[in-house]
Amino acid sequence: MTDDNLLKTPFHDLQLEYGGKMVPFAGYSMPVQYPLGIMKEHIHTREKAGLFDVSHMGQCYIRSTDGSDPAKIIEELMPSALSVLKPGKMRLTVLLNDEGGIEDDLMIARTFEPEGTLFVVVNGACKEKDYRIIEEHFAGRLILEPLADRALLALQGPKAESVLAELAPEVKDMVFMETTMITLEGAVCWVSRCGYTGEDGFEISVPEADAAAFAARLLRHADVEWIGLGARDSLRLEAGLCLSGHDFDGSITPVEAGLSFTLGKKRREAGDFIASERILSQLQDGPKKSLVGIVPAGRAPAREGTEIADMNGTVVGKVTSGGFGPTFGGPVARGYVPKELSSIGTEIQLMIRGKPYPAKVVSTPFVAQRYKRK
Amino acid sequence: MIKYTEDHEWIDADGDIATIGITDYAQKALGDVVFVELPEVGTSFAKGDEVSVVESVKAASEVYAPLDGEIVEVNEALEDGPALVNTDATGSGWFFKMKLNAVSDLDDMMDEAAYNTFVAGLD
Known part of the structure; x- marks a missing residue:
């Protein structure tokens, strides 16, 4: 895809104005960094408040065709307790395939509409696929309405609450995984207390027409x-x-991805979701391989694709995410290892540029999450 | 006289011993450097061989031998302080020293003015 074919979010001009270095990402021209640089941007978010354009993500409403609870219907492909979601509450869940594999992870919120409409946010790179899976599987039962005219911002960090409360004091009353509709600077927004940084913060779905002015206001x-x-x-x-x-x-x-918390307790008992047999047996017996946290002993980062070996040098898996953790103060990684190497403290090796580097399996998160709970 | 390569390395030769690092342009493009993998002293490299790897928060990049020669010293300060590459790329952020096989190889390389012109053409 050439740069000319890339989509632009409503913040594009504002990103260029602030010196954003734009790269193609999920079909959009998105900023990979600003003049501050990745390290300082990271630390700023942990210390104050970082503003992220996440408009490439997919936002949609989902309703049922017969007026019944859409959450109850969608639970067929999602193992979380969704039908019990009260208006203004949200949950992270996964979209499963026939094999119990994860097509995507997504946020599902219950709106305040009487028919129990769901407000759903899916990953940018997966949105076409996710929409297709949902529309095909639930044809005639669910209606998916993409919210193409809404941008999405995330305001993350310990100062996020005080910054947003200057515009809408009521956000102080929200806790982690709550969502509500608030008028901010004249724009009717979905404000959700959630994020993707481990910090307290908000995701704000803002009408496209109001988006740039709203972001500019926050940036001041x-x-x-x-x-x-x-x-x-x-x-x-x-x-x-x-x-x-x-x-x-x-x-x-x-279960393999360490996302067993998305499996609702009653849903496990009922086994009423796709591929539940495989998933529940893994839950009971433990998966043959699982995603673990890895801390390399030295300073060399182990990036995605780095081979993981046991202490005999036999390659047993691969790093799926890895790099330098600015707050952690050293390299961190995650990857899949077989059951026998998955215990915390297990010594493993990372094959970086063909050379073995010692590393250890650790618990995650690497940096404690600081969500605002009740 | 300091010489430069199109791979954004600088070479400061004193007789046949050349100190080598990456330029300020390179460190800015890389962003925050978090790790430098240095070669072993005593290893010989031919021009264009991968000698070292510099990792920023963003990505890993190779550093190539600008000339034929043998590694005689590496900057051990980079092991604990890789950020020196950002703060002082052309000084204390040097990577390694090479004993050059042929000092005359330096003659054809870019001087500072030529390198600046080269860099200006990149943006």
């Missing part, structure tokens, strides 16, 4: 900086959050 705040994709990746990696298509794909189950 001394605590707020634009943050690019580079720091977004290092922040989520430190926070132990999966990147769809990298840390899992359609061949990996939620």
